[in-house]
Amino acid sequence: MTIIATRPTSGTExxxxxxxxLDQVxxxxxxxTDAERARWRGINPRAAQPIAAIIDxxxxxxxRLRPIFCLSGFLASGGAPESPVVVDAAAALELLQxxxxxxxDVIDNSALRRGAPTIHVQQADEHSARGWQGEARRFGEGVAVLAGDLALVYADQLTFDFAPPARRLWNEMRTELIIGQHLDVAVAAxxxxxxxxxxWIAVCKSGRxxxxxxxxxxxxxAGRLDLADAFEGYGLPLGEAFQxxxxxxDAFGTTATAGKPAGLDFAERKMTLLLALAVERDPRIRDLLGGDDPWDGDLIRSVLEETGVRxxxxxxxxxxVDSAVTSIAAADLDNAWKDEFTRLATLVAYRDR
Incomplete structure (x- = not known):
């Protein structure tokens, strides 16, 4: 495939x-999703329930972080903006998300996501309100798990036109995500x-x-496999900074700002880097690990501050961030894109939500 280099453009352009x-995505x-909902609703309204959850x-x-970086990687590599495959790829990433x-949210028993009740909570509440048979919690979690599975299926459908190199990368990414999530649960247990x-778990389940x-x-x-190393040198450290x-x-923010319950990692006993370092530095945190009582979030936050973990x-x-910016500065990219990736690095690493 012959790549035609695009002229350097300004950051605004x-x-x-x-x-x-992104608008096309x-x-x-x-x-x-509207077509799928209409299709299954025509068979039976209940069949559209998991699709409605995905749409929600x-x-x-x-x-839209993943679509933004996918589109940025494509455009920075000289990809043609009119290419439909990159729009499908970015949409697939959002369905994977x-x-x-x-x-x-089911795994973490979270009640909120993006400022609204999570899917399994919504479904459990509807079960209770309508007086259906069985246990409302199990119904809600069952619908949510199936909706998640369906979102994964739909994401795969949108990658139908991927060439083999992109297909291999897509498959590896899906596997890393799921294995990373499993390790997160296993290490906590x-x-x-x-x-x-x-x-490593932070990089595997989120950073990559x-x-x-x-x-x-x-x-x-875009056909620029030669840029993989440069984007890895930028994306890996920035992905870890993101996580x-x-x-x-999660530790120091608020539910209103995050749009999901603050302190959820403490409630679910997640062994994040914050907690791992705190355990090494303060015996009070080590003592929490062996007990069955809920973790004291205020105590943990105090220790994270007092011991310098934060x-x-x-x-x-x-x-x-410095490592990511240094790596992208040496990449074979237009200066406008180097500046844009530097700007994105700051936004990602120092966001407040």
Missing amino acids: LQQTRQDL EQRLDRF MVSRGGK AFALIQD EAVVDARLSR YSIQRPLVLGATL LRDDLM ATVERTIAEL
């Missing part, structure tokens, strides 16, 4: 081109204290999937 594609998601999750907005969030493993893989997928769809910021917001993680984030 490339952002507008990407926004135009939203339209693609709407058309696809996707329509709540969100950062819906799959992950819907099922993650076993109370494994291993800061190195905690960092949020930034590096979408970037490389975009470059791969560490998420951990800090400051350590903030320094780690800054170092990761």
Whole structure:
């Protein structure tokens, strides 16, 4: 495949081109899910229930981080803006995110997502309100799990036109996401204290999937496999910084700001890097691991501050951002795109929601 290099553009121009594609992604998601809902509703209204749940999750907005990085990787690599395959790829990433969030909320027993009741809570409430048979909680979680599975199926359908290199990358990304989620649950259940493993899980379940893989997928769809290393050097550290910021917001943020319950990692005994470091530095946190009582969030927050763990993680984030920016500065990209990726790194690592 011959790649025709695009002329360097200003930051405003490339952002507008990407926004135009993002608008197409939203339209693609709407058309696809609306058609599926109408199709299954025609058979029986109940059959459309999981699709309505997917639409609910996707329509709540969100950062659209993965589509943004996929489109950025594609455009920065000289991909043609009129290519339909990259729109499908970005839409697929958002459906993959819906799959992950819907099922993650069940796993974490979370009541809120993006400022609204989670899918399994909505479904359980409807079960109770209508007086249906069986246990409302199990019904709600069952519908949510199936809706998540269906979102994954739909994501795969939108990747039908991927060439083999993009297909291999897509498959690896899906596998990493699920294995990372499993390890997150397993390490919490076993109370494994291993800061190195905690960092690896953060990269596996979130870092690669949020930034590096979408970037490389975009470059791969544009035929620029040679940019994979540069995007990995940028995307891996930035993806870890993204997850560490998420951990800090969970520990010190508010439900109103995050749009989901604050302190959920503590409630679910998640062994994040924050907690792993706190265990190493303070015996009071080690003592929490062996008991059955709910973790004292106020105590943990105090320890994270007093022992310098919060400051350590903030320094780690800054170092990761520096590494990402240094890597992208050396990449074979137009200067306008280098500047844009530097801007995105700051937004991702220092966001407040």
